Amino acid sequence: MKWFVNLTTQTKLTLIFGAAIALLVIVIITARMGISTIEKSQKGIFNFEFANTKDILEIKASEGDVRLALLMMMSVSERSDKERWHQNIKANSAEIDRIQQRLAERNKQEPSILRKLEEMNMLRLAFKETRDTQLIPFIYQGRIAEAKNLALGIQSERFEKIRSITAELVRGAEEEAQRRITESELEIRQIAGILVIVGAIAAFISIITALFLNRIIARPLTEISGAAEKIASGDLTVNVPNDNRVDEVGIMAQTFCRMVENLGKQIRDIMEAVNILASSSNQIASTAAQLASSTEQTAVAVTETTTTVEEVKQTVNLSSQKARHVSDVAQRSAQVFQFGERLVNETIDGITQIQEQMNYIAETIVRLSEHNQAIGEIIAAVDDLAEQSNLLAVNASIEAAKAGEYGKGFIVVAQEIKSLSEQSRQSTKQVRTILGDIQRASNAAVMATEKGSKAVEASIKQSAGTRDSIRELSKSIAEASQAAVQIAASSQQQMVGMDQVTLAMASIKQAAMQNAVSTKQVEATVKSLQEIGQKLKRLVEYYRA
């Protein structure tokens, strides 16, 4: 039975209901067979006995109509009326022939009925012969009495005979029908018996399976629902039956078991979360209080900042004015520097002239030096002359000494000449010294001039440097001016920015006020949150996990 238990419920139900449906199909087939047998016998009755009876009765009726028409022909005098009835007789007669033929055709298999029909047909043909050959011409000829005789005599006999034969045939058919119905009833009874047996088997199987299903499906479900009931009442310690089945019920039991475990775990988690929530809400409450105080501080700071921004604005205004002033000063300075550059250029020109003059001075001094040299040469010549004079004087004095007493006066003259020559030499010596001094002075002057020239060159360079510096300075001042203009512009922008800052501060202030309101709301919310936490805690404590 284990294997069946482990089948899925769908398979179980399919199997059980399949068995029941198979039994039902057997019952239906059996009933269908019985019904078709009955239907066949009834169709036989309808097609054969009932049709025969109907045809025979129609023939009987038509014969009656023919007799009535003959009587009417006899009774009417007008020939046209006679012909009309004659036509009626002809039609009925043809109808009877057709039915007669149909009967013969149907009852080919039944010799007893066929014989009787043959007999009846013979009688009818004789009747027809007599009618068409004798009676109707008598009527047309007006021999009514003869016609009446004939009709009431032989013809009536013949008619009676036909009638008795038809009655016989009808009776036979009824008997046959009665027999067939009896057969059908027997059949029905047999089928009913079969149905009762099969139904009993089906009912038994159904009860058995119902009990079995109850045991393997309903009972575990009941147990699980009982457990669910306990869980609903907060007891999570229930023991859910679990026999390791692999069908839906088993899976459901296992799932339920897991669900209970998970639920317990979740309840515990929720418990923890509730505790955390409680502490968090406490923290939020304290934070909200801090936020409220910091919001107040923010408001104070914003007020201070707004004041500061006002001061900064004034400062920026001042700096803007200063920058404009600086720009003006820089422009004036640029003009001054242009003037200065011109002056420096003029200075350079002047210094260049000085350099030319210096060169001229140097050349002049060199020329002077050359003149000096010439003087020196002349002096050398004079020196030479003085020397020679000296010698001459010595010679003269020697000669005078030789002259003895007479030459004494001449000695004095000679000595005088000698002293003159000596003086000349002294003078030339002095001149030479002076010339040396002049030469040295010239050299010094040339050197000084050279130095001056170099200094002038340096001055030119310096002036050029100064000019460049002035240009650079001028450029720098132009840049400074531009920068000052930019500073002025940026100060303007700063002013705008400061206004915006003021606006922003105002909105921050507003926001701070809103913050304060919001903080109060937060405090209220936190309070309700704490209440919710308490409620949640109570709810969770309901479960005994």
Next chain:
Amino acid sequence: MDKENKTSQRKDAKVVNWDELRRRMEKSRAALEHGLQPTTEEKNKTLKHRAQMLAVESKDNEAAEEYIEVVEFVLAHERYAIASQYVREVYPLVELTPIPCTPAFVLGIINVRGRILSVIDIKRFFDLPEKGLTDLNKVIILHSDDMDIGILADAVLGTHNVRLSELQAALPTLTGIREQYLKGVTKERVVVMDAARLLSDKNIIVHENV
């Protein structure tokens, strides 16, 4: 800026007075133009000086006893004198012609107004030490009855009268050959040479066959 200040200060410190300068230039130019001719004052001064000189000379003459007249000259930074009676004249040393194959003291020969004289360097003759180059551009022409020679001198200082009594004995440092030719040394440390001996010295005559 500092540099400019400095230069301006330097200029201030030494301002050139161009007018003063021009005046000085003009003065020196005038001096040059007139300076070659001595003024009357200068002339008078010179004449007066000469007169005084002459006056002094007469005094000497009166006091003269026995003295010799000498020609004083400088040779190798030492002052020498020779009696002027042996001196014919002094002459600048020009156109000296060196003579080969002569003793070292013979410098060469010169032409004095048509006469050929030999020139000797008494420094070498006396074996005096060479103390650098000296002028040696004068020739004192000595003469005696026998011969005329020229001796070299750096400079001729002039003629003097030297008292014989003032002459001191020769210095002991002057020895050898020089001692033979010395007459004495004056107070002014002038070495008075004996020209007669010098002229009569046989050493001075060169007889040499080459």
